[in-house]
Amino acid sequence: MKKLLLVICVLVVTLIVSGCGSEEAGALNKDKLIVGVTGGPHEQIIEKVAEVALKDGLEIEIKVFSDFAMPNVALAEGELDLNSFQHTPFFEEFKEDRGLDLVSVGKTIINPMSIYSDKITNIDEIEEGAKIGLPNDPTNGSRAMLIFEDAGLITLKEDLDEEPTVRDIAENKLNLEFIELDAAQLPKQLSELTAAAINTSYAISHGFVPSEDAIFMESSDSPYANLIAARPENKDEEVVAKFVNAYQSDEVKEFIETEFKGSIIPTW
Incomplete structure (x- = not known):
């Protein structure tokens, strides 16, 4: 009986530790984020965002994709921490079609079609x-x-x-x-x-x-604003807010306006 109780106790402790470990594993690295983008303007802008974020002690690893599907799939599967490449209607429809649980944590730019x-x-x-x-x-x-x-x-x-x-x-x-x-x-x-x-x-x-x-x-009042996407369990983390602040900074806004000369419009 004592041996049986000992085994049960060990199992309970193991489950508790595993549960705590899983919760911790879901949290993002406070000093580094992996962000997915598509090639072209989104990649150029995120490179500038990375420069700004680094001044605040946040390193950004950029992963570039060649299509509109994989950045969301990779985010949902945990290969990315955030992504920034899509407008709101596409995001909402893609989530519904693929059954993905993702959320928007901030708006970025409008790319007029x-x-x-x-x-x-x-x-x-x-x-x-x-x-x-x-x-x-x-x-x-x-x-x-x-x-x-x-x-x-x-x-x-x-x-x-x-x-x-x-x-x-x-x-x-x-x-x-x-x-x-x-x-x-x-x-x-x-x-x-x-x-x-x-x-x-x-x-x-x-x-x-x-x-x-x-x-x-396309008109500048288009509803197709782009966004930053995250998994719902990470949306309120401080490191996510730090990234959004870096993106929506005056320095990044000036870069967009200078680099793209009105072809891309900041939303902030």
């Missing part, structure tokens, strides 16, 4: 039957449809319950053909199209300067 072309220099030059490219993911595709309407290319159905798609076009006077492609491929396929709506990060990576090269830019 714009329409580009290597064949024409003005949106009014688009002719009947032209091929127009847009992202094939639901969130950015809907964003593109709204931009096409703002540009006067189409009219969308009224009182839509969901984000618009190509099926929700009410009027297409020019009989435009809309080609849905992976967002990252649009700049590379532009030669096959008359024009395309391209995310700023991919446009800049391709060598475009949005404020100079776009034939139509």
Whole structure:
């Protein structure tokens, strides 16, 4: 009986220690964060954020991804501490589709989606039957449809319950053909199209300067603000607040305004 009690006590102590260890393992390193971004502007900005954070004793390890899916998956699986690459509608839809438990801990920038072309220099030059490219993911595709309407290319159905798609076009006077492609491929396929709506990060990576090269830019009051994402158990940690403060600093804001010349807009 004494041996049995001893074994039980050992098991209880082991479970308690393991439980404490798990809780501690979930906390973030107070001196270093691993942050995921996509290549291009987000990478450039986070490099500047890392400089600012280091002055406050916080080291930032940057991991760069080439697509819009893996930074969220990597964050949810614990490979990253934070990520910074996506706008709010995409974030909310991706979480729901993948069943991920992630939260926003701060807003960052707006990357105005714009329409580009290597064949024409003005949106009014688009002719009947032209091929127009847009992202094939639901969130950015809907964003593109709204931009096409703002540009006067189409009219969308009224009182839509969901984000618009190509099926929700009410009027297409020019009989435009809309080609849905992976967002990252649009700049590379532009030669096959008359024009395309391209995310700023991919446009800049391709060598475009949005404020100079776009034939139509999304309005600056766009609801598609980008954000910093975290796992919910870490959202109130001091180190996360320190990172957000570094991002939303005057120094980073000045860098964005100088480096991107209005093509990217700080939200603070």
